[in-house]
Amino acid sequence: MNKTQITIKDIGRALNISPSTVSRALKNHPDISQQTKDSVNKYAKDFHYKPNTLALSLRMSKNNTIGVIVPELVHYFFSSILSGIEQVANQQNFNVIICQSSENYENEVRNTKALISTRVSGVLACLSKHTTNYDHFQEIIDSEIPLVFFDRICIGIHTDRVVVDDYSGAFSAVEYLIQTGCKRIAFYSSPIHLEISKNRKNGYLDALRKYNIPIDESLIYVCDTREEAIIITPEILDRPDRPDGFFAINDHCASGIMYAVKLAKLRIPQDISIFGFSDGELAKACDPMLSTVEQHGFEMGKNAATLLLAKINGENQGQFTNKIVKTNLIIRGTTR
Amino acid sequence: MNKTQITIKDIGRALNISPSTVSRALKNHPDISQQTKDSVNKYAKDFHYKPNTLALSLRMSKNNTIGVIVPELVHYFFSSILSGIEQVANQQNFNVIICQSSENYENEVRNTKALISTRVSGVLACLSKHTTNYDHFQEIIDSEIPLVFFDRICIGIHTDRVVVDDYSGAFSAVEYLIQTGCKRIAFYSSPIHLEISKNRKNGYLDALRKYNIPIDESLIYVCDTREEAIIITPEILDRPDRPDGFFAINDHCASGIMYAVKLAKLRIPQDISIFGFSDGELAKACDPMLSTVEQHGFEMGKNAATLLLAKINGENQGQFTNKIVKTNLIIRGTTR
Numbered sequence: 001m002n003k004t005q006i007t008i009k010d011i012g013r014a015l016n017i018s019p020s021t022v023s024r025a026l027k028n029h030p031d032i033s034q035q036t037k038d039s040v041n042k043y044a045k046d047f048h049y050k051p052n053t054l055a056l057s058l059r060m061s062k063n064n065t066i067g068v069i070v071p072e073l074v075h076y077f078f079s080s081i082l083s084g085i086e087q088v089a090n091q092q093n094f095n096v097i098i099c100q101s102s103e104n105y106e107n108e109v110r111n112t113k114a115l116i117s118t119r120v121s122g123v124l125a126c127l128s129k130h131t132t133n134y135d136h137f138q139e140i141i142d143s144e145i146p147l148v149f150f151d152r153i154c155i156g157i158h159t160d161r162v163v164v165d166d167y168s169g170a171f172s173a174v175e176y177l178i179q180t181g182c183k184r185i186a187f188y189s190s191p192i193h194l195e196i197s198k199n200r201k202n203g204y205l206d207a208l209r210k211y212n213i214p215i216d217e218s219l220i221y222v223c224d225t226r227e228e229a230i231i232i233t234p235e236i237l238d239r240p241d242r243p244d245g246f247f248a249i250n251d252h253c254a255s256g257i258m259y260a261v262k263l264a265k266l267r268i269p270q271d272i273s274i275f276g277f278s279d280g281e282l283a284k285a286c287d288p289m290l291s292t293v294e295q296h297g298f299e300m301g302k303n304a305a306t307l308l309l310a311k312i313n314g315e316n317q318g319q320f321t322n323k324i325v326k327t328n329l330i331i332r333g334t335t336r
Numbered sequence: 337m338n339k340t341q342i343t344i345k346d347i348g349r350a351l352n353i354s355p356s357t358v359s360r361a362l363k364n365h366p367d368i369s370q371q372t373k374d375s376v377n378k379y380a381k382d383f384h385y386k387p388n389t390l391a392l393s394l395r396m397s398k399n400n401t402i403g404v405i406v407p408e409l410v411h412y413f414f415s416s417i418l419s420g421i422e423q424v425a426n427q428q429n430f431n432v433i434i435c436q437s438s439e440n441y442e443n444e445v446r447n448t449k450a451l452i453s454t455r456v457s458g459v460l461a462c463l464s465k466h467t468t469n470y471d472h473f474q475e476i477i478d479s480e481i482p483l484v485f486f487d488r489i490c491i492g493i494h495t496d497r498v499v500v501d502d503y504s505g506a507f508s509a510v511e512y513l514i515q516t517g518c519k520r521i522a523f524y525s526s527p528i529h530l531e532i533s534k535n536r537k538n539g540y541l542d543a544l545r546k547y548n549i550p551i552d553e554s555l556i557y558v559c560d561t562r563e564e565a566i567i568i569t570p571e572i573l574d575r576p577d578r579p580d581g582f583f584a585i586n587d588h589c590a591s592g593i594m595y596a597v598k599l600a601k602l603r604i605p606q607d608i609s610i611f612g613f614s615d616g617e618l619a620k621a622c623d624p625m626l627s628t629v630e631q632h633g634f635e636m637g638k639n640a641a642t643l644l645l646a647k648i649n650g651e652n653q654g655q656f657t658n659k660i661v662k663t664n665l666i667i668r669g670t671t672r
Binding site: 065067072073074076078079080082083086090095096097098099100102107110111113114115117118119120226252255258259262280281282284285286287 | 401403408409410412414415416418419422426431432433434435436438443446447449450451453454455456562588591594595598616617618620621622623
């Protein structure tokens with residue numbers, strides 16, 4: 001037994017690089033230069049580095065549990081993702097424990113620490129919409145716990161990822177609105193630093209471009225909840241050049257638009273068409289029922305859990321998969 | 337250090353009583369006879385029993401995490417309970433991890449084992465609707481992990497409990513239907529072995545009795561999802577003596593009734609009144625918006641977490657609180 005067993009952190013300090021760089025160098029990660037890999041490997045060999053014995057012993061006593069971090073459980077999309085995750089996990093005799101960030105960065109940090117300390121075998125995560133610093137996720141990787149992002153992903157951290165085909169979903173929805181006669185289409189988005197917002201906005205813009213509809217930035221709003229939509233929509237409907245179509249980033253937001261449109265005594269879909277994104281019980285409870293982009297949360301959950309379990313079982317080390325789940329349009333009563 | 341340290345199980349075997357009886361006797365629980373307490377205490381003293389050192393050492397290394405077991409995250413009621421739990425827990429610097437039983441007994445058993453093995457400091461649980469055996473919850477207590485039930489509780493296990501005032505909520509809703517002219521009121525219930533079903537059914541029956549409306553068992557159905565309601569309601573609306581009012585055990589079920597009533601070209605509320613139970617975004621997305629019993633999930637979550645944290649902090653040992661959260665009626669467009 002070597003009492004002075006060195007750690008990844010020791011190597012990092014000695015070579016003046018971060019522990020995560022050391023970790024990735026030891027795993028032969030493509031992002032790390034050959035020079036760095038060589039010096040890390042030499043140092044590790046010279047000082048008899050062995051993989052973190054604490055992490056290893058924890059791994060040995062692992063409890064076959066997957067931790068999931070989701071922004072908001074109240075959304076049907078996330079609960080259907082969880083059902084997909086649970087189906088795959090339970091088949092392989094893994095438990096699933098869930099943490100909710102409530103769209104709050106501090107909660108998300110707390111969640112990652114809790115999952116590390118409860119010695120989960122792997123983590124599936126979807127970013128809170130207010131997260132712009134990702135160190136807490138790097139900590140999961142540095143703790144040698146496999147991590148897979150789903151839906152709202154982090155570009156800066158190298159992991160497997162599963163995303164909805166946001167661009168195509170948005171493009172098709174907006175194209176449908178145009179093809180059914182809408183000429184001025186408003187877009188209600190989540191905060192624009194999120195990848196899903198960027199991709200859906202690009203889909204929206206490209207559909208307008210394809211049909212030579214001028215882009216009007218004054219029709220693009222950051223608004224992604226029912227409550228916000230109820231507040232901001234009346235003013236937009238009062239504009240002399242009011243939109244004749246709305247594309248909302250989720251169904252909750254779309255249901256708020258519907259509320260405001262009815263309140264303004266405008267007809268859905270004759271005066272105003274509305275397209276959502278998600279599809280769950282809420283979309284069907286709306287009257288008329290909501291046209292929306294079905295994003296197959298259950299499939300996404302199954303894919304994410306499958307990728308994570310492969311990593312937990314030691315497969316595909318050093319490779320990262322980017323899985324895209326296709327969407328399709330569900331046409332109901334809120335569009336012509 | 338006594339190598340042959342005896343355990344609660346040893347005492348139970350020696351005295352031919354269950355470990356949980358021993359555990360409760362040692363805690364001076366009111367349900368245990370004085371005679372049993374005396375013999376347990378004498379045996380424990382004679383054989384130098386000390387509280388489970390493993391559980392104790394785990395407790396020492398506790399990770400300030402509360403585990404929550406819920407039936408279905410997709411329901412607004414449960415997600416609002418979780419928000420209440422998280423608010424109280426986070427204030428006291430506790431993390432919250434959530435397990436979903438998906439209304440499945442086997443999953444619930446798996447969840448309890450996972451929470452015990454991840455060394456949570458305490459457990460909050462709401463029964464799956466198919467659970468009729470409660471040994472897995474007794475196991476939590478035998479592992480000396482504080483347990484509090486909320487909403488769907490277990491009568492047989494002695495814990496703190498937080499319930500909605502189901503009886504009064506149901507009574508008031510049905511009374512409102514009667515006062516606004518309904519004479520034949522159908523009741524859609526969850527499985528009747530659940531306490532919430534029994535209490536809401538009693539509220540329904542007592543309201544009918546108060547107004548001398550004959551009880552017709554053929555108007556009581558086990559049906560608690562939107563999908564089931566869509567399937568069974570058309571037939572009920574076809575009856576020559578069809579109901580003129582529906583009281584549904586949750587809003588999802590009520591939204592399914594609304595769908596079927598509209599399909600049958602009957603008017604809401606002129607021909608048929610509908611009352612739900614829960615209140616969330618779904619109720620507001622319905623058109624007309626759903627009259628429902630608001631059951632204050634957030635308050636329930638706060639109460640449950642407060643009771644649990646008190647037990648975790650060593651307060652109120654041997655005492656069990658039965659907290660009842662009041663409901664109130666939200667009258668909207670589906671009632672006259």
